[in-house]
Amino acid sequence: MQSKRLLLAEDDPMLASLLKYRLERGGYTVDLAADGREVKSYLEKQLPDVIVSDIMMPYFSGIELVDFLRSELKSTVPVIIISNAGNETNILNAFSLGADDFISKPVSPAELMIRVDKLTRKQTI
Numbered sequence: 001m002q003s004k005r006l007l008l009a010e011d012d013p014m015l016a017s018l019l020k021y022r023l024e025r026g027g028y029t030v031d032l033a034a035d036g037r038e039v040k041s042y043l044e045k046q047l048p049d050v051i052v053s054d055i056m057m058p059y060f061s062g063i064e065l066v067d068f069l070r071s072e073l074k075s076t077v078p079v080i081i082i083s084n085a086g087n088e089t090n091i092l093n094a095f096s097l098g099a100d101d102f103i104s105k106p107v108s109p110a111e112l113m114i115r116v117d118k119l120t121r122k123q124t125i
Helices: 013-025 036-045 062-072 088-097 109-124
Strands: 005-009 029-033 050-054 079-084 101-105
Touching: 005 013, 005 036, 013 029, 013 109, 029 036, 036 062, 050 062, 050 109, 062 079, 062 088, 079 088, 079 109, 088 101, 101 109
Parallel strands: 005 029, 005 050, 050 079, 079 101
Antiparallel strands: none
């Protein structure tokens, strides 16, 4: 069975490295994007099985990412948004635009793994 491809959009190199390691151990192929420009460029070439994105990134926020994915690319790829919990307005905006899930920082790699697995399982049903 081919591993699922995941796009991890996170501008904090330490967090990105930690989450990438955990997701790869969980069987995912992980592509990293450090900012919104990299995310947009990646999505214009290919679509992953799931996207995990920080809400606050340079050039193109997680909210803009969800909007771009749903409105312009007409994609249903599941998106998990990562954000500081105090950012309720942004979180609600992300959900209204089509985000599938939300995890607050600090992110538990184990919790992220469970949520990613849940969303990718839903796709194969």
